[in-house]
Amino acid sequence: METTAKKYPAPEGNPETKEYWEAAAKGKLLFKRCTACNEPHYFPRSICPFCFSDQTVWEESSGEAEIYTFSLMRKSATGPYAIGYVTLKEGPSLLTNFVDCDLATLKIGQKVKVVFKPTDGAPLPFFTPA
Template sequence: MSNPVKYPAPQGNPETKAFWDAATEGKLLIKRCNGCGEAHYFPRALCPFCFSDQTVWEESAGEGEIYSYSLMRKSATGPYAIGYVTLKEGPSVLTNFVDCDFSALKIGQKVKVVFKPSDGGAPLPFFTVA
């Protein structure tokens, strides 16, 4: 039997504290700009579209679809898959896929967020097949 994966604890800061606090409750937060209306991810104070500082936290449904992915078949820790998920709210998230058959992943496939414990910190968001 293999050892379970140990994920390093995220290194938060005051700007991302709300994000990691929500992750502890199993919620995925994104930011939305009140200036231009665009949603964005990763969490940051300035809107990447219009550079407004009028951004607010919003809970994501944690659902989306695979935009692109890559399967790494050979690594020291075994196969893994990474890719971009486009959330229902619009932003794309770079993520690892977990708890699924990597060889069955497809572009456009529906996925949902799952949180995995980290080594002494907040849980980390990943995606699995919905």
């Protein structure tokens, strides 16, 4: 488990993702859903990656997810870390880092929840065991 505070880079937003980063600042994880085909998608963007419709709406995630896959990097300049894909309870999958946990105990299928880490801008979403 990490004991030192880590410095995360500030995200660079754009008009298309402004609402996403504003919600992140309030501790809320958003994703988009297409109203034409009803598919949820992440990373939020205005065009549906499934049917290419521009009829998308913001939805708030519960923040609950399950580890789909992950990779543990034991050697790096900043120390060990783990990245992987989680599948949100609402359906979409996203690439993330796992934080605030014993990385050696992570397992595929494990329940995780979103946590936000501060930056000089909007906080970034990461996942930790539930």
